[in-house]
Amino acid sequence: MKPQTLIHxxxxxxxxxxxxxxxxCQEKKISPTKGNLKxxxxxxxxxxxxxxxxxxDSLYTEAKIEVAPLTAREGIAKxxxxxxxxxxxxxxxxxxxxxxxxxxxxELQSFKFCYDAVVAIVxxxxxxxxxxxxxxxxxxxxxxxxxxxxxxxxxSGVYEYLKTEVLEGKDFSSTxxxxxxxxxxxxxxxKNKNAIGLIGLNILKDTSDVTLLKIGYTRNPLEPETFxxxxxxxxINGSYPLTRTIYALLNEVGLGLASGFVTFLTSxxxxxxxxxNNLGPAAIPVKLNSGQK
Numbered sequence: 001m002k003p004q005t006l007i008h009x010x011x012x013x014x015x016x017x018x019x020x021x022x023x024x025c026q027e028k029k030i031s032p033t034k035g036n037l038k039x040x041x042x043x044x045x046x047x048x049x050x051x052x053x054x055x056x057d058s059l060y061t062e063a064k065i066e067v068a069p070l071t072a073r074e075g076i077a078k079x080x081x082x083x084x085x086x087x088x089x090x091x092x093x094x095x096x097x098x099x100x101x102x103x104x105x106x107e108l109q110s111f112k113f114c115y116d117a118v119v120a121i122v123x124x125x126x127x128x129x130x131x132x133x134x135x136x137x138x139x140x141x142x143x144x145x146x147x148x149x150x151x152x153x154x155x156s157g158v159y160e161y162l163k164t165e166v167l168e169g170k171d172f173s174s175t176x177x178x179x180x181x182x183x184x185x186x187x188x189x190x191k192n193k194n195a196i197g198l199i200g201l202n203i204l205k206d207t208s209d210v211t212l213l214k215i216g217y218t219r220n221p222l223e224p225e226t227f228x229x230x231x232x233x234x235x236i237n238g239s240y241p242l243t244r245t246i247y248a249l250l251n252e253v254g255l256g257l258a259s260g261f262v263t264f265l266t267s268x269x270x271x272x273x274x275x276x277n278n279l280g281p282a283a284i285p286v287k288l289n290s291g292q293k
Contacts, residue, residue: 032260033060041088044200072157085258090157115280117230118242125193130214142173235280
């Protein structure tokens, strides 16, 4: 072999070896229990996902997970555009989004994670303990003037849920007060003793300063309303009227850390964490503590 040909051959062989080593190392880094991951989550279940993350980290010490809140609309847009790998969301993909996924031949998947509740809260200075769902709807539409309502911003999961499921697509009254976040809703309720705030149940780490209203409705117009609190059992069986299903949305090729974390969320240990945080397990059956409804 000529010297120049030999040098050319060695150069190409060395280049191939470097490429093989680089890609080989990258493949080894793809693991459901190792690596770095940013998990985005709806504000309503941010506190819960932090606890899930801590449990996962304690089991898999080579995994480094960061949790960040996003509004429902922002998170859905980012995961559809492949900007993020995982979003824990207060709703599933809608019809238009599923059509987009189909057209793009995307790897996007959704998994039921837990049952959550939108709760109506008042300050302890308010004597109100219950409200009819019909009256709450009238207040949101501006047809009931004696109730002041606070909501999180329009991109939030709570706002979207109430508009879609309670108002059936109708617009909120201009008298409804819109705040920047669910946490800000609670702050306003503590300042306004005659107002009602609507937020996700998991936002309330401490309920000593607020009252969760029972919400009444009837499936039969000839029967009186039955009032329900957002207990786990009532979320699981659908009796509480403002129950939502929380989904883990996944956009990952292969079995990486995002897939591993979703698997943990929907496993028995992950669902036990859901139960211990007063939300309803949705991925697998989990026995509730005695005395809970």
